[in-house]
Amino acid sequence: MKEIINLLTALFFLMSVSAQENKVKNLCGQINQDSLRQNVIELQEFSTRYAYSPNRKQVAEYLKNRLENYGFEVVLDSFLLQTGWYLTEADTLWQYNVIGEKQGLWAKDTTVHLMAHYDSRSDMEGFEDYFNFAPGADDNASGVAALLEIARIINENNISPIKTLVIDFFAAEEQGLRGSWDRIEKISTPIWQEDIKAVINLDMIGYCQSDSTDYIFDLITYHNSDELTQMAREFAEQYTMLTPNETTENNYASDSYSFYSYGVKSVFLMEHEFTPHYHTERDVYNTINYHYMRELTKLAFALAYECSVNNNYGVVSLEQDESFAKQVVLLTNPVKDNLRISCRNFSSTTQYVLYSQSSQIIKQGRIENPNGVNTIDCKDLKSGIYFFRIIDENQVLIKKIIVL
Numbered sequence: 094m095k096e097i098i099n100l101l102t103a104l105f106f107l108m109s110v111s112a113q114e115n116k117v118k119n120l121c122g123q124i125n126q127d128s129l130r131q132n133v134i135e136l137q138e139f140s141t142r143y144a145y146s147p148n149r150k151q152v153a154e155y156l157k158n159r160l161e162n163y164g165f166e167v168v169l170d171s172f173l174l175q176t177g178w179y180l181t182e183a184d185t186l187w188q189y190n191v192i193g194e195k196q197g198l199w200a201k202d203t204t205v206h207l208m209a210h211y212d213s214r215s216d217m218e219g220f221e222d223y224f225n226f227a228p229g230a231d232d233n234a235s236g237v238a239a240l241l242e243i244a245r246i247i248n249e250n251n252i253s254p255i256k257t258l259v260i261d262f263f264a265a266e267e268q269g270l271r272g273s274w275d276r277i278e279k280i281s282t283p284i285w286q287e288d289i290k291a292v293i294n295l296d297m298i299g300y301c302q303s304d305s306t307d308y309i310f311d312l313i314t315y316h317n318s319d320e321l322t323q324m325a326r327e328f329a330e331q332y333t334m335l336t337p338n339e340t341t342e343n344n345y346a347s348d349s350y351s352f353y354s355y356g357v358k359s360v361f362l363m364e365h366e367f368t369p370h371y372h373t374e375r376d377v378y379n380t381i382n383y384h385y386m387r388e389l390t391k392l393a394f395a396l397a398y399e400c401s402v403n404n405n406y407g408v409v410s411l412e413q414d415e416s417f418a419k420q421v422v423l424l425t426n427p428v429k430d431n432l433r434i435s436c437r438n439f440s441s442t443t444q445y446v447l448y449s450q451s452s453q454i455i456k457q458g459r460i461e462n463p464n465g466v467n468t469i470d471c472k473d474l475k476s477g478i479y480f481f482r483i484i485d486e487n488q489v490l491i492k493k494i495i496v497l
């Protein structure tokens with residue numbers, strides 16, 4: 094009998110894990126190649142997104158609008174770009190970072206960042222009209238297009254993150270990561286490191302000549318971010334057709350580097366076959382492989398979802414903010430005979446799993462009282478450390494308990 098119960102609990106656990114996996118797979122399946130392509134075309138239609146061109150605020154306003162239409166709260170955050178390149182009035186120009194937020198239900202001051210720069214340049218190989226024509230389809234309309242598509246999926250599926258999900262579209266990356274430097278300098282405070290859980294940066298994700306049996310991407314890593322890197326490796330396998338090429342090469346060459354320099358855990362996703370149209374007038378929308386780009390968009394989505402919607406990575410405690418919708422308090426911890434927990438605002442389908450330090454499932458069941466006190470019998474448990482996992486729809490919360 095006991096074996097059967099163990100088998101059933103193991104089965105239940107596997108089912109809840111695979112339900113979660115299926116949910117992400119389903120959401121990834123909604124990422125649409127045609128929308129990605131349309132997004133790139135619309136960005137290219139500005140003709141230029143060169144940081145010094147007069148239309149830069151117009152581009153920023155367009156991006157602000159797009160994110161607002163997907164239910165994000167958006168601000169344009171301006172900064173002065175001073176480079177000394179031209180030694181004219183063009184030396185000092187206002188630039189506009191576009192900052193979109195989907196506020197976290199549980200921990201609104203804790204953030205997960207998806208980022209891509211929106212500016213472009215085309216001054217290589219002697220092209221002279223680079224002020225007026227800088228299509229930057231791969232670099233980096235591709236990254237921006239992916240994040241717009243992710244925002245669409247989040248909106249259409251009414252996804253509510255527990256941590257605040259931020260989409261940063263940075264300006265003047267091509268002038269030395271200027272937008273992201275300005276941003277991290279502004280948001281860093283003495284305790285800020287605890288608040289920014291992860292950065293997922295997309296820069297140049299669309300060029301690939303290989304066929305789908307050989308889709309490789311550069312998983313560009315930072316020495317402080319092993320857990321995030323590991324997750325990217327696993328999710329690439331689980332949710333995409335991509336094989337990672339893990340490297341630290343060029344990890345200083347895009348916006349994640351600014352955040353990493355301040356200690357933020359970061360990962361940077363990029364195409365593996367470097368586009369031959371880099372920084373030229375030939376970097377146009379029809380040089381992009383949208384099927385490949387869709388796979389990288391899936392990976393970015395799965396990472397952002399795990400970091401902001403679930404509570405397994407960069408775990409936030411429910412007690413830290415009294416204003417959120419769902420609350421759980423352990424009334425007895427350490428536990429002697431019974432574990433008593435107080436719940437608030439959970440749904441009637443909420444489940445729990447109690448498992449040991451070696452991940453063995455000890456008990457599982459329904460939270461009988463999603464709006465009140467629940468008692469779970471722990472008399473038959475050996476003393477030690479256990480983990481109590483609450484699963485409500487797509488939100489997961491884990492608490493450590495000690496049984497005496």
Ligand SMILES: [Zn+2]
Nearest residue numbers: 232233296297
């Ligand atoms: Zn770039």
